[in-house]
Amino acid sequence: MIEFQSISKSYGPVKAIDGLSLKIARGEFVVLIGASGSGKSTMLKMINRMESHDAGKILLDGAEIYSFKVRELRLRMGYAIQSVGLFPHWTVERNIGVVPQMLGWTAARIRERVTTLLQLFDLDPEIYRSRYPHQLSGGQQQRVGVARALAADPDVLLMDEPFGALDPVIRASLQLEMKRVHQASGKTIVRVTHDIDEALLLASKIVLLDQGRVVQVAAPLELLAAPASDFVVDFVGRSDIGIKLLSLQSAQSLARPEPQRPGPGLPAATTLREAVSFLAMQRLAVVNLTDAAGAHAGVLHAADIFGKAGPADG
Structure with a gap:
Protein backbone atom coordinates (compact mmCIF):
# COMPACT_ATOMS: atom_id res chain seq x y z
CA MET A 1 0.00 0.00 0.00
CA ILE A 2 2.58 2.61 1.17
CA GLU A 3 6.31 2.03 1.05
CA PHE A 4 9.20 4.26 2.15
CA GLN A 5 12.43 3.37 0.38
CA SER A 6 15.60 4.85 1.95
CA ILE A 7 13.95 8.23 2.57
CA SER A 8 15.99 11.17 3.83
CA LYS A 9 14.97 14.74 4.62
CA SER A 10 17.01 17.63 6.02
CA TYR A 11 16.16 21.14 7.20
CA GLY A 12 19.43 22.96 6.68
CA PRO A 13 22.07 21.13 8.75
CA VAL A 14 19.43 19.13 10.67
CA LYS A 15 18.58 15.68 9.32
CA ALA A 16 14.93 15.04 10.17
CA ILE A 17 14.65 11.67 8.37
CA ASP A 18 17.74 9.53 7.85
CA GLY A 19 17.62 6.65 5.36
CA LEU A 20 14.23 5.43 6.53
CA SER A 21 12.55 2.37 4.99
CA LEU A 22 9.11 1.06 5.94
CA LYS A 23 6.20 -0.88 4.43
CA ILE A 24 2.57 -0.22 5.42
CA ALA A 25 0.10 -2.86 4.27
CA ARG A 26 -3.46 -2.18 3.17
CA GLY A 27 -5.88 -2.14 6.10
CA GLU A 28 -3.23 -1.67 8.78
CA PHE A 29 -3.55 0.85 11.61
CA VAL A 30 0.02 2.10 11.88
CA VAL A 31 1.00 4.47 14.67
CA LEU A 32 4.18 6.54 14.34
CA ILE A 33 5.56 7.37 17.75
CA GLY A 34 8.69 8.96 19.18
CA ALA A 35 9.96 11.92 21.13
CA SER A 36 9.59 15.47 19.85
CA GLY A 37 11.86 15.91 16.84
CA SER A 38 12.00 12.19 16.04
CA GLY A 39 10.56 12.79 12.55
CA LYS A 40 7.10 11.28 12.94
CA SER A 41 5.06 14.30 11.71
CA THR A 42 7.52 14.94 8.88
CA MET A 43 7.15 11.32 7.83
CA LEU A 44 3.35 11.55 7.85
CA LYS A 45 3.30 14.75 5.81
CA MET A 46 5.60 13.23 3.20
CA ILE A 47 2.91 10.70 2.33
CA ASN A 48 0.58 13.36 0.87
CA ARG A 49 3.45 15.65 -0.25
CA MET A 50 2.85 18.35 2.35
CA GLU A 51 6.58 17.83 2.89
CA SER A 52 9.02 16.79 0.18
CA HIS A 53 11.85 14.29 0.66
CA ASP A 54 15.43 14.85 -0.42
CA ALA A 55 16.36 11.27 -1.29
CA GLY A 56 14.69 7.90 -1.74
CA LYS A 57 11.19 7.01 -2.92
CA ILE A 58 7.70 6.81 -1.43
CA LEU A 59 5.32 4.46 -3.23
CA LEU A 60 1.53 4.33 -3.11
CA ASP A 61 0.16 1.06 -4.49
CA GLY A 62 3.48 0.56 -6.26
CA ALA A 63 3.56 4.01 -7.94
CA GLU A 64 5.95 6.77 -6.87
CA ILE A 65 3.95 9.58 -5.23
CA TYR A 66 5.49 12.17 -7.56
CA SER A 67 3.86 10.36 -10.48
CA PHE A 68 0.51 11.65 -9.21
CA LYS A 69 -0.74 15.21 -9.50
CA VAL A 70 -0.85 16.73 -6.00
CA ARG A 71 -4.64 17.19 -6.08
CA GLU A 72 -5.17 13.61 -7.28
CA LEU A 73 -2.87 12.25 -4.57
CA ARG A 74 -4.49 14.22 -1.75
CA LEU A 75 -8.00 13.33 -2.83
CA ARG A 76 -7.03 9.70 -2.29
CA MET A 77 -6.05 10.51 1.30
CA GLY A 78 -8.08 11.83 4.20
CA TYR A 79 -6.22 14.12 6.60
CA ALA A 80 -7.22 14.86 10.20
CA ILE A 81 -5.26 17.19 12.46
CA GLN A 82 -5.41 18.46 16.03
CA SER A 83 -6.83 21.87 15.15
CA VAL A 84 -9.77 20.24 13.25
CA GLY A 85 -10.08 23.18 10.81
CA LEU A 86 -13.85 23.07 10.32
CA PHE A 87 -15.30 25.97 8.35
CA PRO A 88 -17.10 27.98 11.08
CA HIS A 89 -19.91 29.35 8.89
CA TRP A 90 -20.73 26.01 7.27
CA THR A 91 -23.05 23.39 8.72
CA VAL A 92 -21.75 19.98 9.75
CA GLU A 93 -23.23 18.49 6.57
CA ARG A 94 -21.50 21.01 4.33
CA ASN A 95 -18.20 20.59 6.20
CA ILE A 96 -18.27 16.81 5.79
CA GLY A 97 -19.37 17.03 2.17
CA VAL A 98 -16.75 19.49 0.94
CA VAL A 99 -14.45 16.96 -0.76
CA PRO A 100 -17.26 14.87 -2.33
CA GLN A 101 -18.67 18.14 -3.70
CA MET A 102 -15.27 18.94 -5.23
CA LEU A 103 -15.36 15.50 -6.84
CA GLY A 104 -18.73 16.23 -8.41
CA TRP A 105 -20.92 13.95 -6.31
CA THR A 106 -24.67 14.59 -6.52
CA ALA A 107 -26.42 16.27 -3.59
CA ALA A 108 -28.34 13.06 -2.84
CA ARG A 109 -25.14 10.99 -2.73
CA ILE A 110 -23.44 13.53 -0.47
CA ARG A 111 -26.41 13.59 1.89
CA GLU A 112 -26.41 9.79 2.08
CA ARG A 113 -22.65 9.73 2.79
CA VAL A 114 -23.01 12.37 5.52
CA THR A 115 -25.78 10.32 7.13
CA THR A 116 -23.62 7.18 7.08
CA LEU A 117 -20.61 8.92 8.60
CA LEU A 118 -22.56 10.69 11.33
CA GLN A 119 -24.08 7.35 12.31
CA LEU A 120 -20.63 5.76 12.26
CA PHE A 121 -19.41 8.36 14.76
CA ASP A 122 -22.51 8.04 16.93
CA LEU A 123 -23.91 11.46 16.00
CA ASP A 124 -27.64 11.52 15.20
CA PRO A 125 -27.84 12.83 11.59
CA GLU A 126 -31.16 14.58 12.15
CA ILE A 127 -29.73 16.49 15.10
CA TYR A 128 -26.20 17.25 13.96
CA ARG A 129 -26.22 17.66 10.16
CA SER A 130 -27.63 21.21 10.40
CA ARG A 131 -25.54 22.38 13.34
CA TYR A 132 -22.54 24.70 13.09
CA PRO A 133 -19.09 24.01 14.59
CA HIS A 134 -19.61 26.46 17.50
CA GLN A 135 -22.66 24.44 18.52
CA LEU A 136 -20.55 21.30 19.01
CA SER A 137 -18.37 20.18 21.90
CA GLY A 138 -14.65 19.70 21.32
CA GLY A 139 -15.10 15.95 21.04
CA GLN A 140 -17.96 16.33 18.57
CA GLN A 141 -15.87 18.70 16.45
CA GLN A 142 -13.09 16.11 16.33
CA ARG A 143 -15.58 13.43 15.27
CA VAL A 144 -16.82 15.67 12.45
CA GLY A 145 -13.22 16.43 11.46
CA VAL A 146 -12.41 12.74 11.09
CA ALA A 147 -15.74 12.13 9.32
CA ARG A 148 -14.81 14.86 6.83
CA ALA A 149 -11.45 13.15 6.24
CA LEU A 150 -13.31 9.92 5.43
CA ALA A 151 -16.08 11.53 3.37
CA ALA A 152 -14.83 10.70 -0.13
CA ASP A 153 -13.96 7.12 0.92
CA PRO A 154 -10.18 7.69 0.64
CA ASP A 155 -7.66 4.87 0.36
CA VAL A 156 -5.67 6.19 3.32
CA LEU A 157 -6.47 8.20 6.44
CA LEU A 158 -3.61 10.31 7.84
CA MET A 159 -4.00 11.54 11.43
CA ASP A 160 -1.60 13.98 13.10
CA GLU A 161 -2.40 13.87 16.86
CA PRO A 162 -6.04 14.79 16.21
CA PHE A 163 -7.13 14.27 19.84
CA GLY A 164 -4.09 15.82 21.52
CA ALA A 165 -5.81 18.97 22.81
CA LEU A 166 -8.82 17.22 24.35
CA ASP A 167 -9.33 16.39 28.00
CA PRO A 168 -8.44 12.81 29.06
CA VAL A 169 -12.03 11.54 29.35
CA ILE A 170 -13.10 12.75 25.88
CA ARG A 171 -9.78 11.64 24.40
CA ALA A 172 -10.20 8.11 25.79
CA SER A 173 -13.72 7.94 24.37
CA LEU A 174 -12.57 9.05 20.90
CA GLN A 175 -9.68 6.58 20.93
CA LEU A 176 -12.15 3.73 21.40
CA GLU A 177 -14.38 5.27 18.73
CA MET A 178 -11.46 5.40 16.31
CA LYS A 179 -10.59 1.78 16.99
CA ARG A 180 -14.19 0.80 16.25
CA VAL A 181 -14.26 2.90 13.06
CA HIS A 182 -11.09 1.20 11.81
CA GLN A 183 -12.55 -2.23 12.45
CA ALA A 184 -15.79 -1.24 10.69
CA SER A 185 -14.19 0.46 7.68
CA GLY A 186 -10.99 -1.54 7.14
CA LYS A 187 -9.21 1.67 6.11
CA THR A 188 -5.44 2.01 6.05
CA ILE A 189 -4.70 4.49 8.84
CA VAL A 190 -1.38 6.17 9.62
CA ARG A 191 -1.46 8.12 12.86
CA VAL A 192 1.09 10.23 14.72
CA THR A 193 1.09 10.39 18.50
CA HIS A 194 3.51 10.97 21.36
CA ASP A 195 1.36 8.89 23.72
CA ILE A 196 2.58 5.28 24.10
CA ASP A 197 -0.66 4.17 25.75
CA GLU A 198 -2.66 5.51 22.78
CA ALA A 199 -0.33 3.70 20.39
CA LEU A 200 -0.69 0.42 22.29
CA LEU A 201 -4.48 0.73 22.32
CA LEU A 202 -5.02 1.61 18.66
CA ALA A 203 -2.22 0.23 16.53
CA SER A 204 -2.00 -3.00 14.63
CA LYS A 205 1.64 -1.97 14.10
CA ILE A 206 3.77 0.55 15.99
CA VAL A 207 6.73 2.33 14.40
CA LEU A 208 9.05 3.79 17.05
CA LEU A 209 11.30 6.55 15.71
CA ASP A 210 14.39 8.26 17.10
CA GLN A 211 16.27 11.03 15.31
CA GLY A 212 14.69 10.20 11.97
CA ARG A 213 15.45 6.48 12.12
CA VAL A 214 13.26 3.46 12.80
CA VAL A 215 14.16 1.88 16.13
CA GLN A 216 11.57 -0.91 16.09
CA VAL A 217 8.51 -1.93 14.10
CA ALA A 218 6.22 -4.31 15.95
CA ALA A 219 2.70 -5.19 17.00
CA PRO A 220 1.87 -3.71 20.43
CA LEU A 221 2.24 -6.99 22.35
CA GLU A 222 5.54 -7.75 20.61
CA LEU A 223 6.89 -4.27 21.37
CA LEU A 224 6.32 -4.84 25.07
CA ALA A 225 7.26 -8.51 25.21
CA ALA A 226 10.34 -8.32 22.99
CA PRO A 227 11.73 -4.75 22.98
CA ALA A 228 14.61 -4.37 20.53
CA SER A 229 16.82 -2.27 22.82
CA ASP A 230 17.09 -0.42 26.13
CA PHE A 231 15.85 2.68 24.27
CA VAL A 232 12.56 0.89 23.52
CA VAL A 233 12.24 -0.29 27.13
CA ASP A 234 12.79 3.22 28.46
CA PHE A 235 10.41 4.77 25.94
CA VAL A 236 7.49 2.46 26.69
CA GLY A 237 8.12 2.76 30.44
CA ARG A 238 10.56 0.40 32.11
CA SER A 239 8.71 0.41 35.44
CA ASP A 240 5.26 -0.52 34.15
CA ILE A 241 5.78 -2.78 31.12
CA GLY A 242 4.04 -5.57 33.03
CA ILE A 243 0.95 -3.42 33.61
CA LYS A 244 0.88 -2.41 29.95
CA LEU A 245 1.08 -6.07 28.95
CA LEU A 246 -2.00 -6.77 31.05
CA SER A 247 -3.82 -3.96 29.22
CA LEU A 248 -3.34 -5.73 25.88
Whole structure:
Protein backbone atom coordinates (compact mmCIF):
# COMPACT_ATOMS: atom_id res chain seq x y z
CA MET A 1 0.00 0.00 0.00
CA ILE A 2 2.58 2.61 1.17
CA GLU A 3 6.31 2.03 1.05
CA PHE A 4 9.20 4.26 2.15
CA GLN A 5 12.43 3.37 0.38
CA SER A 6 15.60 4.85 1.95
CA ILE A 7 13.95 8.23 2.57
CA SER A 8 15.99 11.17 3.83
CA LYS A 9 14.97 14.74 4.62
CA SER A 10 17.01 17.63 6.02
CA TYR A 11 16.16 21.14 7.20
CA GLY A 12 19.43 22.96 6.68
CA PRO A 13 22.07 21.13 8.75
CA VAL A 14 19.43 19.13 10.67
CA LYS A 15 18.58 15.68 9.32
CA ALA A 16 14.93 15.04 10.17
CA ILE A 17 14.65 11.67 8.37
CA ASP A 18 17.74 9.53 7.85
CA GLY A 19 17.62 6.65 5.36
CA LEU A 20 14.23 5.43 6.53
CA SER A 21 12.55 2.37 4.99
CA LEU A 22 9.11 1.06 5.94
CA LYS A 23 6.20 -0.88 4.43
CA ILE A 24 2.57 -0.22 5.42
CA ALA A 25 0.10 -2.86 4.27
CA ARG A 26 -3.46 -2.18 3.17
CA GLY A 27 -5.88 -2.14 6.10
CA GLU A 28 -3.23 -1.67 8.78
CA PHE A 29 -3.55 0.85 11.61
CA VAL A 30 0.02 2.10 11.88
CA VAL A 31 1.00 4.47 14.67
CA LEU A 32 4.18 6.54 14.34
CA ILE A 33 5.56 7.37 17.75
CA GLY A 34 8.69 8.96 19.18
CA ALA A 35 9.96 11.92 21.13
CA SER A 36 9.59 15.47 19.85
CA GLY A 37 11.86 15.91 16.84
CA SER A 38 12.00 12.19 16.04
CA GLY A 39 10.56 12.79 12.55
CA LYS A 40 7.10 11.28 12.94
CA SER A 41 5.06 14.30 11.71
CA THR A 42 7.52 14.94 8.88
CA MET A 43 7.15 11.32 7.83
CA LEU A 44 3.35 11.55 7.85
CA LYS A 45 3.30 14.75 5.81
CA MET A 46 5.60 13.23 3.20
CA ILE A 47 2.91 10.70 2.33
CA ASN A 48 0.58 13.36 0.87
CA ARG A 49 3.45 15.65 -0.25
CA MET A 50 2.85 18.35 2.35
CA GLU A 51 6.58 17.83 2.89
CA SER A 52 9.02 16.79 0.18
CA HIS A 53 11.85 14.29 0.66
CA ASP A 54 15.43 14.85 -0.42
CA ALA A 55 16.36 11.27 -1.29
CA GLY A 56 14.69 7.90 -1.74
CA LYS A 57 11.19 7.01 -2.92
CA ILE A 58 7.70 6.81 -1.43
CA LEU A 59 5.32 4.46 -3.23
CA LEU A 60 1.53 4.33 -3.11
CA ASP A 61 0.16 1.06 -4.49
CA GLY A 62 3.48 0.56 -6.26
CA ALA A 63 3.56 4.01 -7.94
CA GLU A 64 5.95 6.77 -6.87
CA ILE A 65 3.95 9.58 -5.23
CA TYR A 66 5.49 12.17 -7.56
CA SER A 67 3.86 10.36 -10.48
CA PHE A 68 0.51 11.65 -9.21
CA LYS A 69 -0.74 15.21 -9.50
CA VAL A 70 -0.85 16.73 -6.00
CA ARG A 71 -4.64 17.19 -6.08
CA GLU A 72 -5.17 13.61 -7.28
CA LEU A 73 -2.87 12.25 -4.57
CA ARG A 74 -4.49 14.22 -1.75
CA LEU A 75 -8.00 13.33 -2.83
CA ARG A 76 -7.03 9.70 -2.29
CA MET A 77 -6.05 10.51 1.30
CA GLY A 78 -8.08 11.83 4.20
CA TYR A 79 -6.22 14.12 6.60
CA ALA A 80 -7.22 14.86 10.20
CA ILE A 81 -5.26 17.19 12.46
CA GLN A 82 -5.41 18.46 16.03
CA SER A 83 -6.83 21.87 15.15
CA VAL A 84 -9.77 20.24 13.25
CA GLY A 85 -10.08 23.18 10.81
CA LEU A 86 -13.85 23.07 10.32
CA PHE A 87 -15.30 25.97 8.35
CA PRO A 88 -17.10 27.98 11.08
CA HIS A 89 -19.91 29.35 8.89
CA TRP A 90 -20.73 26.01 7.27
CA THR A 91 -23.05 23.39 8.72
CA VAL A 92 -21.75 19.98 9.75
CA GLU A 93 -23.23 18.49 6.57
CA ARG A 94 -21.50 21.01 4.33
CA ASN A 95 -18.20 20.59 6.20
CA ILE A 96 -18.27 16.81 5.79
CA GLY A 97 -19.37 17.03 2.17
CA VAL A 98 -16.75 19.49 0.94
CA VAL A 99 -14.45 16.96 -0.76
CA PRO A 100 -17.26 14.87 -2.33
CA GLN A 101 -18.67 18.14 -3.70
CA MET A 102 -15.27 18.94 -5.23
CA LEU A 103 -15.36 15.50 -6.84
CA GLY A 104 -18.73 16.23 -8.41
CA TRP A 105 -20.92 13.95 -6.31
CA THR A 106 -24.67 14.59 -6.52
CA ALA A 107 -26.42 16.27 -3.59
CA ALA A 108 -28.34 13.06 -2.84
CA ARG A 109 -25.14 10.99 -2.73
CA ILE A 110 -23.44 13.53 -0.47
CA ARG A 111 -26.41 13.59 1.89
CA GLU A 112 -26.41 9.79 2.08
CA ARG A 113 -22.65 9.73 2.79
CA VAL A 114 -23.01 12.37 5.52
CA THR A 115 -25.78 10.32 7.13
CA THR A 116 -23.62 7.18 7.08
CA LEU A 117 -20.61 8.92 8.60
CA LEU A 118 -22.56 10.69 11.33
CA GLN A 119 -24.08 7.35 12.31
CA LEU A 120 -20.63 5.76 12.26
CA PHE A 121 -19.41 8.36 14.76
CA ASP A 122 -22.51 8.04 16.93
CA LEU A 123 -23.91 11.46 16.00
CA ASP A 124 -27.64 11.52 15.20
CA PRO A 125 -27.84 12.83 11.59
CA GLU A 126 -31.16 14.58 12.15
CA ILE A 127 -29.73 16.49 15.10
CA TYR A 128 -26.20 17.25 13.96
CA ARG A 129 -26.22 17.66 10.16
CA SER A 130 -27.63 21.21 10.40
CA ARG A 131 -25.54 22.38 13.34
CA TYR A 132 -22.54 24.70 13.09
CA PRO A 133 -19.09 24.01 14.59
CA HIS A 134 -19.61 26.46 17.50
CA GLN A 135 -22.66 24.44 18.52
CA LEU A 136 -20.55 21.30 19.01
CA SER A 137 -18.37 20.18 21.90
CA GLY A 138 -14.65 19.70 21.32
CA GLY A 139 -15.10 15.95 21.04
CA GLN A 140 -17.96 16.33 18.57
CA GLN A 141 -15.87 18.70 16.45
CA GLN A 142 -13.09 16.11 16.33
CA ARG A 143 -15.58 13.43 15.27
CA VAL A 144 -16.82 15.67 12.45
CA GLY A 145 -13.22 16.43 11.46
CA VAL A 146 -12.41 12.74 11.09
CA ALA A 147 -15.74 12.13 9.32
CA ARG A 148 -14.81 14.86 6.83
CA ALA A 149 -11.45 13.15 6.24
CA LEU A 150 -13.31 9.92 5.43
CA ALA A 151 -16.08 11.53 3.37
CA ALA A 152 -14.83 10.70 -0.13
CA ASP A 153 -13.96 7.12 0.92
CA PRO A 154 -10.18 7.69 0.64
CA ASP A 155 -7.66 4.87 0.36
CA VAL A 156 -5.67 6.19 3.32
CA LEU A 157 -6.47 8.20 6.44
CA LEU A 158 -3.61 10.31 7.84
CA MET A 159 -4.00 11.54 11.43
CA ASP A 160 -1.60 13.98 13.10
CA GLU A 161 -2.40 13.87 16.86
CA PRO A 162 -6.04 14.79 16.21
CA PHE A 163 -7.13 14.27 19.84
CA GLY A 164 -4.09 15.82 21.52
CA ALA A 165 -5.81 18.97 22.81
CA LEU A 166 -8.82 17.22 24.35
CA ASP A 167 -9.33 16.39 28.00
CA PRO A 168 -8.44 12.81 29.06
CA VAL A 169 -12.03 11.54 29.35
CA ILE A 170 -13.10 12.75 25.88
CA ARG A 171 -9.78 11.64 24.40
CA ALA A 172 -10.20 8.11 25.79
CA SER A 173 -13.72 7.94 24.37
CA LEU A 174 -12.57 9.05 20.90
CA GLN A 175 -9.68 6.58 20.93
CA LEU A 176 -12.15 3.73 21.40
CA GLU A 177 -14.38 5.27 18.73
CA MET A 178 -11.46 5.40 16.31
CA LYS A 179 -10.59 1.78 16.99
CA ARG A 180 -14.19 0.80 16.25
CA VAL A 181 -14.26 2.90 13.06
CA HIS A 182 -11.09 1.20 11.81
CA GLN A 183 -12.55 -2.23 12.45
CA ALA A 184 -15.79 -1.24 10.69
CA SER A 185 -14.19 0.46 7.68
CA GLY A 186 -10.99 -1.54 7.14
CA LYS A 187 -9.21 1.67 6.11
CA THR A 188 -5.44 2.01 6.05
CA ILE A 189 -4.70 4.49 8.84
CA VAL A 190 -1.38 6.17 9.62
CA ARG A 191 -1.46 8.12 12.86
CA VAL A 192 1.09 10.23 14.72
CA THR A 193 1.09 10.39 18.50
CA HIS A 194 3.51 10.97 21.36
CA ASP A 195 1.36 8.89 23.72
CA ILE A 196 2.58 5.28 24.10
CA ASP A 197 -0.66 4.17 25.75
CA GLU A 198 -2.66 5.51 22.78
CA ALA A 199 -0.33 3.70 20.39
CA LEU A 200 -0.69 0.42 22.29
CA LEU A 201 -4.48 0.73 22.32
CA LEU A 202 -5.02 1.61 18.66
CA ALA A 203 -2.22 0.23 16.53
CA SER A 204 -2.00 -3.00 14.63
CA LYS A 205 1.64 -1.97 14.10
CA ILE A 206 3.77 0.55 15.99
CA VAL A 207 6.73 2.33 14.40
CA LEU A 208 9.05 3.79 17.05
CA LEU A 209 11.30 6.55 15.71
CA ASP A 210 14.39 8.26 17.10
CA GLN A 211 16.27 11.03 15.31
CA GLY A 212 14.69 10.20 11.97
CA ARG A 213 15.45 6.48 12.12
CA VAL A 214 13.26 3.46 12.80
CA VAL A 215 14.16 1.88 16.13
CA GLN A 216 11.57 -0.91 16.09
CA VAL A 217 8.51 -1.93 14.10
CA ALA A 218 6.22 -4.31 15.95
CA ALA A 219 2.70 -5.19 17.00
CA PRO A 220 1.87 -3.71 20.43
CA LEU A 221 2.24 -6.99 22.35
CA GLU A 222 5.54 -7.75 20.61
CA LEU A 223 6.89 -4.27 21.37
CA LEU A 224 6.32 -4.84 25.07
CA ALA A 225 7.26 -8.51 25.21
CA ALA A 226 10.34 -8.32 22.99
CA PRO A 227 11.73 -4.75 22.98
CA ALA A 228 14.61 -4.37 20.53
CA SER A 229 16.82 -2.27 22.82
CA ASP A 230 17.09 -0.42 26.13
CA PHE A 231 15.85 2.68 24.27
CA VAL A 232 12.56 0.89 23.52
CA VAL A 233 12.24 -0.29 27.13
CA ASP A 234 12.79 3.22 28.46
CA PHE A 235 10.41 4.77 25.94
CA VAL A 236 7.49 2.46 26.69
CA GLY A 237 8.12 2.76 30.44
CA ARG A 238 10.56 0.40 32.11
CA SER A 239 8.71 0.41 35.44
CA ASP A 240 5.26 -0.52 34.15
CA ILE A 241 5.78 -2.78 31.12
CA GLY A 242 4.04 -5.57 33.03
CA ILE A 243 0.95 -3.42 33.61
CA LYS A 244 0.88 -2.41 29.95
CA LEU A 245 1.08 -6.07 28.95
CA LEU A 246 -2.00 -6.77 31.05
CA SER A 247 -3.82 -3.96 29.22
CA LEU A 248 -3.34 -5.73 25.88
CA GLN A 249 -4.81 -9.08 26.93
CA SER A 250 -8.41 -9.93 27.69
CA ALA A 251 -9.74 -11.80 30.70
CA GLN A 252 -11.13 -14.35 28.24
CA SER A 253 -7.58 -15.30 27.21
CA LEU A 254 -6.99 -16.85 30.65
CA ALA A 255 -10.51 -18.10 31.42
CA ARG A 256 -10.86 -21.63 32.77
CA PRO A 257 -13.83 -23.63 31.39
CA GLU A 258 -15.37 -24.07 34.83
CA PRO A 259 -19.00 -23.85 36.01
CA GLN A 260 -20.28 -20.50 37.24
CA ARG A 261 -19.45 -19.73 40.86
CA PRO A 262 -21.38 -17.66 43.38
CA GLY A 263 -20.40 -14.01 43.27
CA PRO A 264 -19.95 -11.12 40.83
CA GLY A 265 -18.93 -11.27 37.19
CA LEU A 266 -17.00 -9.32 34.57
CA PRO A 267 -17.36 -9.10 30.78
CA ALA A 268 -14.98 -11.55 29.12
CA ALA A 269 -13.64 -8.68 26.99
CA THR A 270 -12.38 -6.88 30.12
CA THR A 271 -8.61 -6.38 30.04
CA LEU A 272 -6.48 -8.27 32.51
CA ARG A 273 -5.41 -4.92 33.93
CA GLU A 274 -9.03 -4.03 34.70
CA ALA A 275 -9.63 -7.53 36.07
CA VAL A 276 -6.68 -7.20 38.47
CA SER A 277 -8.11 -3.91 39.75
CA PHE A 278 -11.55 -5.47 40.22
CA LEU A 279 -10.20 -8.54 42.00
CA ALA A 280 -8.11 -6.40 44.33
CA MET A 281 -10.96 -4.03 45.17
CA GLN A 282 -13.38 -6.92 45.82
CA ARG A 283 -10.70 -9.00 47.56
CA LEU A 284 -11.47 -11.97 45.33
CA ALA A 285 -9.29 -14.81 44.09
CA VAL A 286 -11.65 -15.74 41.21
CA VAL A 287 -14.34 -14.02 39.15
CA ASN A 288 -16.98 -15.23 36.68
CA LEU A 289 -16.82 -14.03 33.10
CA THR A 290 -19.74 -13.32 30.78
CA ASP A 291 -19.80 -13.08 27.00
CA ALA A 292 -21.44 -10.33 24.92
CA ALA A 293 -24.82 -12.06 25.21
CA GLY A 294 -24.53 -12.25 29.00
CA ALA A 295 -23.90 -16.01 29.08
CA HIS A 296 -21.33 -17.60 31.38
CA ALA A 297 -17.91 -17.69 29.67
CA GLY A 298 -15.67 -19.33 32.25
CA VAL A 299 -13.86 -18.35 35.42
CA LEU A 300 -10.79 -16.13 35.78
CA HIS A 301 -8.34 -17.00 38.57
CA ALA A 302 -6.04 -14.31 39.97
CA ALA A 303 -3.27 -16.91 40.23
CA ASP A 304 -3.42 -17.47 36.44
CA ILE A 305 -2.94 -13.77 35.72
CA PHE A 306 0.35 -13.60 37.57
CA GLY A 307 1.42 -17.11 36.72
CA LYS A 308 0.74 -17.05 32.97
CA ALA A 309 0.09 -13.54 31.62
CA GLY A 310 3.04 -11.77 30.07
CA PRO A 311 5.64 -12.22 27.31
CA ALA A 312 5.33 -16.01 27.21
CA ASP A 313 1.71 -15.65 26.04
CA GLY A 314 2.57 -13.44 23.00
